[in-house]
Amino acid sequence: MFDEINNKLLNNIVKTNKNKSSYWKEHLRDNADFQNPYSHLGFGSYTKKNIKNYIHNLLARVIFGNNVFKTKMYYAYKSVFDKINRFIDVDTIRHIFTFEKLKEHVNPKSICVIGDGKINGILGAHLAFPNAKIYSVNLSETLINDNMILEKIDINLKKSVTLITDLNFPTKDKILTLIPSNLKKILLNKNIELFINIVSFQEMAPDEVKEYFEIIKNNKSKLYCCNRQYKKLPGGEELYFEKYPFSNSKKIFWEDCPWHQKFYSLKPPFIHNYGGNIRHCLVDFL
Numbered sequence: 001m002f003d004e005i006n007n008k009l010l011n012n013i014v015k016t017n018k019n020k021s022s023y024w025k026e027h028l029r030d031n032a033d034f035q036n037p038y039s040h041l042g043f044g045s046y047t048k049k050n051i052k053n054y055i056h057n058l059l060a061r062v063i064f065g066n067n068v069f070k071t072k073m074y075y076a077y078k079s080v081f082d083k084i085n086r087f088i089d090v091d092t093i094r095h096i097f098t099f100e101k102l103k104e105h106v107n108p109k110s111i112c113v114i115g116d117g118k119i120n121g122i123l124g125a126h127l128a129f130p131n132a133k134i135y136s137v138n139l140s141e142t143l144i145n146d147n148m149i150l151e152k153i154d155i156n157l158k159k160s161v162t163l164i165t166d167l168n169f170p171t172k173d174k175i176l177t178l179i180p181s182n183l184k185k186i187l188l189n190k191n192i193e194l195f196i197n198i199v200s201f202q203e204m205a206p207d208e209v210k211e212y213f214e215i216i217k218n219n220k221s222k223l224y225c226c227n228r229q230y231k232k233l234p235g236g237e238e239l240y241f242e243k244y245p246f247s248n249s250k251k252i253f254w255e256d257c258p259w260h261q262k263f264y265s266l267k268p269p270f271i272h273n274y275g276g277n278i279r280h281c282l283v284d285f286l
């Protein structure tokens, strides 16, 4: 099943290329190693367990404190990652904080993750809301990479996957539906209760962001949006958090994102600021 999905996605790359901003045209070029689950192409990392993990742990505790390592979401991710020798690194920790916070505000029956990476978003959505139907919309290459990681894990989410291949495709009663970005309109009128976008609108072409907001509004959904306050892409596209088309939505929270201000790497000076302030909000399009 996974090979069949990936073969279809490989043939679909030419179609999702049209949804790439200048940033993604650079990061996902023809020779990008997207068929390697461990590759680092700008959509998150997959850190294998190894001898250096104690340094990651130390740096993570300096930035985030100890409490995140005692949360339910931390243990939920850990139980899945331990079986595939995957370490909970900074990219997963950002998602742990996110789902801990979302659980305080929502209990959706259907969720769409726009622009996930290394399955951190879809896995967190499934672990936090086990009864929810999940949609993941992304570029074909990232969906292939996610799908290869999904194949390794042993949870219900992986046992029930479907790939949308055209706009008339019936959205079956599968737990997880993968949607290449060229077919995003299939998400219209689906009664999706929560959309999640974590640091990915900030790297899309503004018209692409607009299309996603139209879909979110059409679903009368809630949106969790966590993105750079301002980002300029290599081709000159400019993205402003406050200028996304939030009009007619009700704010549930809206603030600087506490866990998206610093990250660590194993290179000096070890602790770094992201390239600009990151805001996050939960809004309701009612």
Ligand SMILES: C[S@@+](CC[C@H](N)C(=O)[O-])C[C@H]1O[C@@H](n2cnc3c(N)ncnc32)[C@H](O)[C@@H]1O
Pocket: 019, 020, 021, 024, 042, 043, 044, 091, 114, 115, 116, 117, 120, 121, 137, 138, 139, 142, 181, 197, 198, 199, 200, 201, 203, 204, 208
């Ligand atoms: C910086 S990564 C963020 C990954 C993940 N959300 C995280 O926080 O680690 C941005 C994501 O947006 C995706 N993306 C880029 N253009 C897209 C588009 N037009 N539609 C959907 N996803 C897109 C990329 O493939 C990538 O997965």
